[in-house]
Amino acid sequence: MAISADILRGHTDAIILARLMDGDSYGYEINKNVSQRAEGAYGFKEATLYTAFKRLEQNGLISSYWGEEGPGARRRYYAITQAGIAQLAADRQEWAETKRVLDALIMDKEG
Amino acid sequence: MAISADILRGHTDAIILARLMDGDSYGYEINKNVSQRAEGAYGFKEATLYTAFKRLEQNGLISSYWGEEGPGARRRYYAITQAGIAQLAADRQEWAETKRVLDALIMDKEG
DNA sequence: GTGAGATACATCGGCTGATGAAGTATTTCA
DNA sequence: TGAAATACTTCATCAGCCGATGTATCTCAC
Numbered sequence: 001m002a003i004s005a006d007i008l009r010g011h012t013d014a015i016i017l018a019r020l021m022d023g024d025s026y027g028y029e030i031n032k033n034v035s036q037r038a039e040g041a042y043g044f045k046e047a048t049l050y051t052a053f054k055r056l057e058q059n060g061l062i063s064s065y066w067g068e069e070g071p072g073a074r075r076r077y078y079a080i081t082q083a084g085i086a087q088l089a090a091d092r093q094e095w096a097e098t099k100r101v102l103d104a105l106i107m108d109k110e111g
Numbered sequence: 112m113a114i115s116a117d118i119l120r121g122h123t124d125a126i127i128l129a130r131l132m133d134g135d136s137y138g139y140e141i142n143k144n145v146s147q148r149a150e151g152a153y154g155f156k157e158a159t160l161y162t163a164f165k166r167l168e169q170n171g172l173i174s175s176y177w178g179e180e181g182p183g184a185r186r187r188y189y190a191i192t193q194a195g196i197a198q199l200a201a202d203r204q205e206w207a208e209t210k211r212v213l214d215a216l217i218m219d220k221e222g
Numbered sequence: 223g224t225g226a227g228a229t230a231c232a233t234c235g236g237c238t239g240a241t242g243a244a245g246t247a248t249t250t251c252a
Numbered sequence: 253t254g255a256a257a258t259a260c261t262t263c264a265t266c267a268g269c270c271g272a273t274g275t276a277t278c279t280c281a282c
Contacts, residue, residue: 011217047233121239
């Protein structure tokens with residue numbers, strides 16, 4: 001099942017930060033990585049992705065640099081910052097809490 | 112921990128539908144119910160709530176009627192429709208899938 | 223050697239849902 | 253008497269997502 005944009009809204013930044021925990025990467029690669037992990041259920045639209053990079057860099061959560069010139073299209077690499085690592089920790093906690101709360105609110109259990 | 116609006120965005124309708132599965136209710140009551148179940152971690156803003164009621168009714172997922180006049184402020188009651196019940200089932204499935212996918216994308220496990 | 227498709231990045235404008243603020247009205251209780 | 257709770261409504265604004273469009277390079281089948 002594909003997951004709608006509104007459901008994922010707000011998780012974009014956390015997803016990118018989490019992917020950068022495995023090492024520096026660039027847009028195209030991050031997105032392929034995300035699609036694979038999501039087993040096709042989700043992938044960023046390009047506009048969403050690059051908008052997010054800008055937002056994250058402006059907020060000091062990632063930094064960027066151009067990859068060394070080789071064959072192929074140029075790549076801009078991103079690296080997570082200390083602030084980004086801290087933010088991701090907070091995001092993960094919030095996600096854990098969100099699961100708890102939404103399960104109580106929409107799933108078929110008694111609270 | 113309070114959960115941010117962007118994280119909850121897109122879940123508003125499902126939350127309301129789920130609350131109406133326990134029987135007809137009105138805005139103020141639904142919101143108190145939600146806040147209690149969320150243990151204070153989330154509650155609708157009034158504008159969000161009433162905007163959602165309108166959207167849901169326009170989409171045929173809920174119907175509404177004025178409560179019988181008694182003492183106190185007037186209340187508009189909402190009831191979930193058959194289409195609403197079907198939508199909620201779909202929303203619950205999507206939520207289950209979202210948990211799976213987001214865990215794979217942002218949590219600290221190997222996928 | 224050429225055209226299709228993959229790789230790779232970037233920007234603009236429109237859409238949608240959330241919400242702060244403001245307003246209306248009634249009841250309860252100190 | 254007035255503050256606080258109950259209860260509903262609308263408007264303007266904001267932020268994030270994304271369709272569309274554009275740029276440029278490389279690979280591979282034909």
